[in-house]
Amino acid sequence: MRSVLLRVYGIVQGVGFRPTVARHAQACQVTGYVCNKGPYVEIAIEGEEHQVDKMIDCVIHQPPKQAMIIRHEVFNASLHHYSDFQIVTSQKTKGEIYISPDLAICDDCVRELYDPHNRRYLHPFINCTNCGPRLTILEGLPYDRERTSMKAFPMCPECEKEYHDPQSRFYDAQPVSCHECGPEVYILGHEEIREREAIIYTRQALKEGKIVAIKGIGGFHLAVDAKNEKAVSRLRALKHRPRKPFAVMAKNLTTVKSFAHVSKAQEAVLTGVQKPICLLEKKGSSLAESVAPGNPKVGVMLPYAPLQHLLFRYDDGLKTPDVLIMTSANDSGAPIVHNDEEALAECASLCDVILSHNRVIRIRCDDSVMDFYHDAPYMIRRSRGYAPLPYYVSTSYEGAVLAIGGELKNTFCIGKNQLLYPSSYIGDLSDIRSVKSLQSTMKLMTSLLEVDPDLIVCDPHPQYNAKRVGESLGKEVVYVQHHYAHILSCMAENDVHDKVIGVAFDGTGYGDDGTIWGGEIFICDPLHYKRVSHIQPFLQLGGDASSLEGYRGAVSMLLDLYDDPQDLVMKLGLCDLSHYKVLRAMHARKLNAVTSTSAGRLFDAISAILGLCLRSTYEGEAATALQFAALQGKRQTLSIDVKAKQDLLPTKRLVAEITKRRFNGEDVHDLAYLFHDGLAQMIVSEVIRIAQNNHLQKVALSGGCFQNTLLLALVETRLKEAGFCVYIHHLLPPNDGGIACGQAYYGLACLKERRNDSCV
Structure with a gap:
């Protein structure tokens, strides 16, 4: 024995x-x-x-x-x-802690959901040991029913019997329930309409083209028939969201394939246990045009909660839409609405019906968004299904840090020894509701993970609420430059500890010199960095307005190139004469203007020069329009001198070339591609120069501009051909949603260095 x-x-x-x-x-x-x-x-x-x-x-x-x-x-x-x-009964022991994300309903539960002979037939909360809510109902660890939202629903004798039966699929399933003992759905404001009647009421509303707010696993969605142009346009008007794409939820995979191209790799993610929103190429025209106007892709997910399945299929004889808009119920940048009080306050004016339920959501959790690069997952927003799965780094770090993240697309990250726990998506911290959500979620997660941080790690931007939140926690604070944090996030995801050349291209970050950075090349390791090159500086005119009005950047860059480009500005249709004169005066006197090396604003300016997008209605609209145009252009190489001078990428030369060709009537799509190609050539040329001077062969690519998979491919391919080892993101976003992980990586490295009494 x-x-x-x-x-x-x-x-x-x-x-x-x-x-x-x-x-x-x-x-x-x-x-x-x-x-x-x-x-x-x-x-x-x-x-x-x-x-x-x-x-x-x-x-x-x-x-x-x-x-x-x-x-x-x-x-x-x-x-x-x-x-x-x-x-046996769970026992609490100190050490590493792993929290399961929420899991999509499994195939067995779907079968039982629609089995008339099963006692959970059409039960909106069916789940088993293999599926169902986890993170969003969690109050404490170890993970047992009494430490979840389900403690409010004592099991009936039959559920309890299954819960204790080793042969049952519900054996030790903490959220197990049935019609007799589980949560209930109801129409908010008409609570007498409950259960079966509430679902039928909701399905009838969707059939009639009405907008419905629906409480899910991690918060409320706004749903409407995605093939009803009038209904989708009404939702856009109510949400003041003129062009930003909506995500859709389809009844099943067959339905998805009727309006989108799906590769085998995409199908595996689409149908997997996480069921994120997948960005797929459109096919046909069955969806309303205003679902994703001007966009060759559409964000698609399959039902991941039993209640969502019941919206598409029920026993009431109604023929309901097989594709629904399923967008987060929140104002732009605000956290997802997660309880009845918030739903009444924030959703009532946006919808006709609110379908809610009485299972409490402890942690908000938005849907994850997944793009694909070379047919492999490439994360855009990491949340439901993935958070808070940790990243493991092999360096022997000790201690705990709390990284607050960025101002936009905020997530935070808890670093504990060798584990980095990125949070679910919070939102934009310019909205006080997101700040409150950040604070409450951090409090709960540090409690769950038993972390009392030794350090708080923040972005140094003096006007960021993220910085204020970090400084309010009463702990020692260290600051990590925004773009350095981007590179660190890529290094952490790939468990890289050596010195790398880091290319960080994004929209906005506070530079060490007080200017706006965004097109940066560093030499860095987990504790140190040196800015060795960047795109040529220009003036951002108009402060925050410049981030949504690309024509401002275009005019500013043309003013750098020509003494008085008035005729050129007029012929390109960038703005009217009076507005041009104002911008020219601002540029000459540097009034309400800040020096910038933002690659994001460079993309916006080129988009405006090519007549693709003068003014954006959402972040990234101009840049994505430029990318989509480029994908329709001829694959050709731009023949200009791309070599840097004085550690500056010659991006003004690129602007001048694209402007000249545009003025001469060349095809806009071809020019969009040439811009991408020219910028990629500049990046690669400069990386090669830096590598030769510093004997480095590892490169990390990060920042929101590398969500642009065309730019990513042009840069990565050339770097690999030149013999570099290239690190990119996979399941951690390259955008600001990933920088908290980089901040935490720095904090742990700093703690380790301090043990050697040499951390500055």
């Missing part, structure tokens, strides 16, 4: 791990127990030598598909002569 203790670390709570272990124990005929300890699952195993070995192999190599085992340990133990194998 042999007795061992097996400890398994990773995502092993809330994913059906203990029931699976118990079933393995029965199959292997061993005795003992399995117990959640917080940082790990502990398994005591007793049996014959071959039985114990088989049990260990089964646990490690046949876990639930939603589990993620990071490491395991085996210890010999004294014989206890257990009489059977049991799941």
Whole structure:
């Protein structure tokens, strides 16, 4: 006989791990127990030598598909002569903590949801050990029902029996419930309309083209028939969102394929346990034009909650839409609405019906958004299904840090020893509601992860609410330059510790010299950086207005190139004469103007010069219009001198060339592509020069401009051809949603350096 203790670390709570272990124990005929300890699952195993070995192999190599085992340990133990194998009460132990994200409804639950002979037939909250809410209902660890929102719903005798039955799929499933004992749906403002009647009421409203707010797993969505142009246009008008694309939810994969191209890799993500919004190429014209106007892609997801399935299919005889707009119920930049009070205050004026339920959402969680690069996932917004899965770095860091993140697309990150825990998406911190959400979510997550941070890490921008939040926590604060944090986030995701050349291209970041940075090349490691090159500076005219009015940047850049480009500005249609004279005066006197090296504003200016977008209605509109135009242009190389002088990428030369060709009547799409090609050539040429002078061969690409997969491909391909090892993002966004991870990486490196008394 042999007795061992097996400890398994990773995502092993809330994913059906203990029931699976118990079933393995029965199959292997061993005795003992399995117990959640917080940082790990502990398994005591007793049996014959071959039985114990088989049990260990089964646990490690046949876990639930939603589990993620990071490491395991085996210890010999004294014989206890257990009489059977049991799941025992969870015990709290200090150490690493892993929290499961919310999991999309599994195929077994979908089958039972529509089985008239099953007692959970059409139950809006069906779930099992393999699926359902996790992070969003969590109040404390270890993950047990009494520490979730489900503690408000005592199990009925039948659910309790299944919960304790090792042969049941609901064995030890914390959110398990049924019609008798689970949460209820209702029409907010008409609470007498509940359960079945509430779902039918909602489906009828959707059929009639009405707008419905629907409470999901992590917050409310606004839903409307995505094929009804009038209804979608009305939603746009109510939300004051003229052109920003809406995401849609389709009934099933067959429906998706009727209006979008889906590769095998995309299908795997679309139908997986996370079910993010996937950006897919449009096909046909069955969707309303105003779903994603002027955009060759559409954001698509499949139902991931049972209630969402019931919107598409029910037993009421109604034929409801098979594609719905499913957009977060919030103002632009604000956090997703997550309770009835907020829904009444913020959604009532935007919709006709509010379908809610009484399961409390403890942590808001927006939908994740996934693009694809070379047919592999390329994250745009990391939230539901992924947060707060940690990143593991192999350097032996010790201590804890709290990184506040950026002002836009805010997420925060908790760093604890060698683990980095990026949060779910918060929003833009210019909105006080997002600030409050950030503060409350940080408080809960630091409690769950048992973190009392040694350092707070912030962006140094003096006007950022992110900085103010960090400084208000009563802890020591260190500051990390915005674009350096971008590169660090790429390094952290790829577990890179060596010195790299970092290319950080984005819209706005506070520079060390007090100017606006955004087209930067660094040499850096996890603790130090040096700015070695950047695009040529220009004046951003009009302060914050310049970020949405690309023509301002265009006029400013033309004023840098020509003594008085009035005729050129007029012929390009950038603005009227009176406005031009104002901008010229601002430029000459540097009034309400700031020096900038923003690559994002460079994209906006070229978009305006090419007549694609003069004024943006949402962040990134002009740049995406430029990218989409380029994808329709001829693949050709721009023949201009791209070599930098005095550590400056000659971007003014690029602006002049594109402007001249535009003035001469060349095709706009071809010019859009030539701009991308020319900028990529400049980046690669400068990286090669820096590498030769510093004997470096590793390059990290980050920043919001690298959401542009055309630019990414042109840069990465040329760098690899030149022999560089190139690091890019995958499941951490290249935009500001990822910088908190880079900040946390710096904080941990700083703590390690301080132990050597040399951190400055």
